[in-house]
Amino acid sequence: MTDKKMWDGRFSGEIDELVLDYTESTEVDRCFYKQDIACSKAHARMLARQGVLTEEEAEQLVHGLDRVRSEIEQGAFVWRKDLEDVHMNVEHRLTELVGKVGQKLHTGRSRNDQVAADFRMYVSEKLESWSAGLWQMIRGLSLQAGAHQETLLPGYTHLQPAQPVTLAQHLLAYVQMFKRDFERIEDCQKRVRVSPLGAAALAGTTYPLDPAFTAAQLGFDRVFANSMDAVSDRDFVLEGLFVAGVIMNHLSRFCEELILWSNPNFGFLRLPDGFATGSSIMPQKKNPDVPELMRGKAGQVLGDLVALFTVLKGLPLTYNRDLQEDKQGFIRTDKCLDSSLRIMAAMTKVLVFDPDRMRRAMKSGFLNATELADYLVHKGLPFREAHRITGRLVALAEDKGLGLEDLGLKELKGVSRVIDEDVYAALDYQAAVARRKVPGGTGFEAVGFQLKEVEKWLEDKKGSCAGGSV
Amino acid sequence: MTDKKMWDGRFSGEIDELVLDYTESTEVDRCFYKQDIACSKAHARMLARQGVLTEEEAEQLVHGLDRVRSEIEQGAFVWRKDLEDVHMNVEHRLTELVGKVGQKLHTGRSRNDQVAADFRMYVSEKLESWSAGLWQMIRGLSLQAGAHQETLLPGYTHLQPAQPVTLAQHLLAYVQMFKRDFERIEDCQKRVRVSPLGAAALAGTTYPLDPAFTAAQLGFDRVFANSMDAVSDRDFVLEGLFVAGVIMNHLSRFCEELILWSNPNFGFLRLPDGFATGSSIMPQKKNPDVPELMRGKAGQVLGDLVALFTVLKGLPLTYNRDLQEDKQGFIRTDKCLDSSLRIMAAMTKVLVFDPDRMRRAMKSGFLNATELADYLVHKGLPFREAHRITGRLVALAEDKGLGLEDLGLKELKGVSRVIDEDVYAALDYQAAVARRKVPGGTGFEAVGFQLKEVEKWLEDKKGSCAGGSV
């Protein structure tokens, strides 16, 4: 069962290669090339503005950097892992292209502030993309909610039928979750969009740099306040991973429901073909693969969060190489979250619900029991007593295999004299929903109000999230 | 090695008792009694205002609730775990005290919205206390930084001597971390201080409640938008735990440094007696127990965060009993974090540093090598070349057991002709620090500026964090 090539031939050449693979980060951080080049261009311009470089030198550098970017984007660039990382790869090629002046680019900076700047720009862009994904997700939910304002659904607590709600109300609960996530991203950006450029290795630099200028050029909102913090802070990644973890958790809850509702015993939902797959052995199967996978992927994102927390715990100032382990997790999480949002938004828009199955499930669960209890309270009983009486009537109906609404008035009165003919109106499901007029409740008007609020929100955020292209 | 009482005698009575212990939450949620009673009072007043109760009934309830609170605070209250939780314990005693009207209190609400409200108030108060702790911590750091603006310290990257910095700059890096934490708490509060009262079990209620009134009475900033979300949302706890985790991580980094610096090979620091302990076997020991424990406790808080993430993953709407597992972790984390902040703030204020040991460590680590490289760049060499030349000179000095500043001009010129007499000024540590004038850098002025900013911030936040009592 084993493969015998391993662990023998321990020549130092082999180990050198292994160490190189172990320590180099080009494989991972080459995806920051755009950010890295943008930072270098801004740095070069700032150096010229401050008189550290001549205008001509800066021009040469900027032009050279543009050429490097072109080469990368045209696939003509040769990445060398012996150059360790994206920064050295870019600078090395730059120097080949522009000559000795290329070496002046690194004046007044260090890879410590450089990588932090690249990564912050990268994270910020990804957060924007997540916001756009959330916008689409919320839009999908609100479209379905709009279409299902009258659709009744058994509301569950403990996965037991509790009270009738509308499908719209249920879907709008998720809208609230994703709106919170959207807010959290906005808050997180305040701490991401801070430029570390100028902190150099850890202590700042002796060159007369203008960090505010570089930051402004690159679209950062703020400049670092302390150079030692600037190069060792990775809170912004932790916070990004946390926000992602919460979003994935919200998605996992929605997935769980899609999986339950697709089970034929529920039958509330038929998953659209593109999002479900068959079985290689069981010809009748239609499996909710996409929601299952997405539910599972919530685990991965939590893992990435834990990993970084553990990396950072107990690290002394300032930069330590452990910090190199900050990127893979974020990149993986971004890939997972961004596609999860896009796919779930698209899927949500085409979900086909089965209101008939929902209604049947609602009826078989005494979902109007609370109505009866409330009815008794309206008749003047204290709530706890009304609760006890209703319990007795539910048991009675269950014994007879009937719904509460099917019990005769005499039977009802037998348990409590205060019950009267008007009880049947109270037991109607539609009416039960209508009666929950409290703001935020499942009543039709309250739901209509929520829907309008969401639409307004979607309109407000449209510009930043979706261009004109929705 | 075993104890033989376990697992035999499996009588159902024993199991019943076991299940009761397993499911009851009074042990944990009784610490919410103040919040629970406050919510009930606000609810009663609102019910009267809306005409659901008479003014007289509301008065009786409010008065009764005040008596329950008194009994609890005087230790006269008998907590019964068979009443399951704080809500039922309070309501049960209330009904004993005020009679049948006590049962009317539960009208239009459910334990689902009640526990969410109690918990949100509780979390919000704890977050305020954490903010106050951060304020003290920042104050402690800024006091020490103020006293050590001239103290030089070897700045480390990779735990290797890198460049000279001031102790003030080092401590102010932590100020930045804790200020971000403070900001994060403010952001988190926006999502904590939302009232769920009125959501009832999951669907809202048929009574003409006024959730906005109750929310305002209790000092909430907003009212829930969707009832199903209101009873199943625990994001606010996750976010609180995350913020706590980040703070503990920051503390753990500081602890790591205190531990390192207390080691006699470093010797930068002597821990104050109250925060270190001896050994039962080794009479010479002075152990940094408090920082060690605090570093360890960062693990616990991460564990609590992971626990809740895992609890919430994949839960269908709305309330599920799994959610009962949301409290212990937060309470534990609060206990840990709040005392960690208080203790570390107090300890920070009385830390005694040893500038002499710091200076010796700085000298033995070629901490002016970067100065030499920069000097060479000022003389017109490209940075990469200056770096190579300096490397050669460091090797030369190391061979001779000297510092760079101890090499003769001839030796220096032997490696690079551009070096001149003015190199010795460049190699001076004090001057090296002074030269790092870039905003946010370790230069004396830049640090002075940071200090003023912190003092302003402390003044601004003083009212909300520390009363007049600092």
Next chain:
Amino acid sequence: MTDKKMWDGRFSGEIDELVLDYTESTEVDRCFYKQDIACSKAHARMLARQGVLTEEEAEQLVHGLDRVRSEIEQGAFVWRKDLEDVHMNVEHRLTELVGKVGQKLHTGRSRNDQVAADFRMYVSEKLESWSAGLWQMIRGLSLQAGAHQETLLPGYTHLQPAQPVTLAQHLLAYVQMFKRDFERIEDCQKRVRVSPLGAAALAGTTYPLDPAFTAAQLGFDRVFANSMDAVSDRDFVLEGLFVAGVIMNHLSRFCEELILWSNPNFGFLRLPDGFATGSSIMPQKKNPDVPELMRGKAGQVLGDLVALFTVLKGLPLTYNRDLQEDKQGFIRTDKCLDSSLRIMAAMTKVLVFDPDRMRRAMKSGFLNATELADYLVHKGLPFREAHRITGRLVALAEDKGLGLEDLGLKELKGVSRVIDEDVYAALDYQAAVARRKVPGGTGFEAVGFQLKEVEKWLEDKKGSCAGGSV
């Protein structure tokens, strides 16, 4: 919304008290008193045997320690947190009782090896208790499996109906999980039951101790091999927490199914009254509270595992105070796991299944589709082709609202000529199960064989797990 007592009045007395609370561990480790006293008695006897103490002194110590234990067990012992931990509390009281000789007990040992020994004994006992819990759990499952060898159940993959199985086969899958857990505990014990006594603070001791004697007295299986490892190793706790985490995960999967099956849309199960509770607002509810809570508690145990991993990461040798954070998590996990196993074992024995609902669910899900495909393969078609044909027939039946077995022979032949009258026998559910004769499969005989194996296993392990008291 805030409580104003916090964070003011920062008198050093208050801080001292706070630090004492922060660092003392008596609250937690007093639960090791039995182990601590047993270790001390063995140590005293060994010291006498080696001539370090006189026999008389050892007698006095042993006798005194027995008195301390009595006092503790009779509630007469006063625990003092200023004495820091269980060891000092016990020794202090011992010295009060026996005078100056009490101070000699600590000869040749340290709290570092002492706490490790206490904790290892404690963990070992808890692991034994978990094994006993697993035994009960397996017994409960095997009793139910024995009773349901003929009960048919829709087997799910992707929570979609897949193939008919027996309820026995389903329950026996859990037996396999818990048997693996049992094995894992046995493996873990090999690394727990190693005595660290004699390692002293970190380096061993100069007294002529006999660690093998002490270990044997206390029932340990092995003696430590390296003193520095002995005082800093906490792998045994990690491994215990890991094993607990896996068990809780297995329980959480079972809980998920109990919750699903209790939902009226499934209706496969009625939870016994002692393990479900009602709703304070909805009189018809019967909530699966115990399985929900247990599912949630899996999160807590994972949290405890993560916490300890994070504590241990990157700790230099040997003992560090961070290690004090190793106990609470294990104690919490033990409390959770031990009661979970006892409760679930008891619940499993009294679960009432509804075979009729299972059968109905099975029929509505084309659970004999694989049978049809296999039938076609037996008729000579390649599997992939048989799969395609069956798919077409499922679609046909679905359109007509029929089961496959309700399609006429002509209709069947219309899709594939190889189908014949014998197809109906193939489509029978009972027969379908019977046909899966492969060892380990769901066929009746194969299940019967599994059951016998389990009974044999239960018998084998009975002595060690359950005394004669089952």
Next chain:
Amino acid sequence: MTDKKMWDGRFSGEIDELVLDYTESTEVDRCFYKQDIACSKAHARMLARQGVLTEEEAEQLVHGLDRVRSEIEQGAFVWRKDLEDVHMNVEHRLTELVGKVGQKLHTGRSRNDQVAADFRMYVSEKLESWSAGLWQMIRGLSLQAGAHQETLLPGYTHLQPAQPVTLAQHLLAYVQMFKRDFERIEDCQKRVRVSPLGAAALAGTTYPLDPAFTAAQLGFDRVFANSMDAVSDRDFVLEGLFVAGVIMNHLSRFCEELILWSNPNFGFLRLPDGFATGSSIMPQKKNPDVPELMRGKAGQVLGDLVALFTVLKGLPLTYNRDLQEDKQGFIRTDKCLDSSLRIMAAMTKVLVFDPDRMRRAMKSGFLNATELADYLVHKGLPFREAHRITGRLVALAEDKGLGLEDLGLKELKGVSRVIDEDVYAALDYQAAVARRKVPGGTGFEAVGFQLKEVEKWLEDKKGSCAGGSV
């Protein structure tokens, strides 16, 4: 700061592509091709042996599978992600090569048991490789320990100097950790090397398969006992990840020490050139990059463990698509752990220690204080009293800036009359170490004994771990 291509143009084609990327696993599971083909060959042979296929058909399949393997290994195979996974890719190509008989290969199996078998073989091989890595690591440590049996080192508790030990003893503590890890892998293998083949989709199969034959052909130790468990069990992955997590934690502790010891204030160690790197800005730096990175990677492995725990929690039987998320984490962990072990083993062998620096550190820390206390006990004082007296003498020496051994007899006697001329022998460091004769202690003989045990162990395991090639 943003990239505008995202999230617009939401054409269904684009989504289809996205879903395909999201759900396909070829990218990951193609690394199982060897295992997959081996399983298929064994399955084909078994089918022939049982009469389900003809011998000729089986020959065709086996031959075809060998060709597929060749194509893959020669880079001639075209992986198609639209074929979803490694199984379908292989089977598809097989059918192209051998025609219709290719479709018969899938008879009596499912991707559910197939993927479990592939993965189990893969994990088992990786565990073997880890064992080999541990063997090398232990060998490296024992070589260094052998060379440093006489080298004295300050033993630390709380990172404070405690008692003198030998460097050998310190390194042998790690040997114990890695030996436990080795044992854990052996235990884990018992649960990994179980064949699931024959379980089919979940229920077993109607074909007369012989799972024992297939298992034996593939080198598995056991056959599954329950088909439903066989396809949904992923404990073996969890356990593998846990074992890896513990190993990485052990490595992280060693890394922490290498980093500390490389700091010039310690100076105990000079990292070999191949394992440290320079700075782009600070020419004097020699950074312990490899140990730092390795310490950081411990976080990643913990993250992978948490991820899978979270994926598995609460999953109902049997196979769910969430389980597809089991592979990436293990593959990533394997890559990390396997190279970490190889690199650290190689690095350990070439570490260069500085005994002189160790000795100096030892002297400045009163590392003979325990000796003095023990000396006093030998003179008849109770331990607690001896401890107090020593404490007073340490304070006295500290005040005078002397070591204990430098105090005059008169000064010593001034504090305790029992002290005599022989105290100076007791205070000698070398003698102090020699005196710790207790088995497992730091005494020279005790360490010699440990070393012999390790060498014996290395010899015993040589065959299975290292071929003849060490």
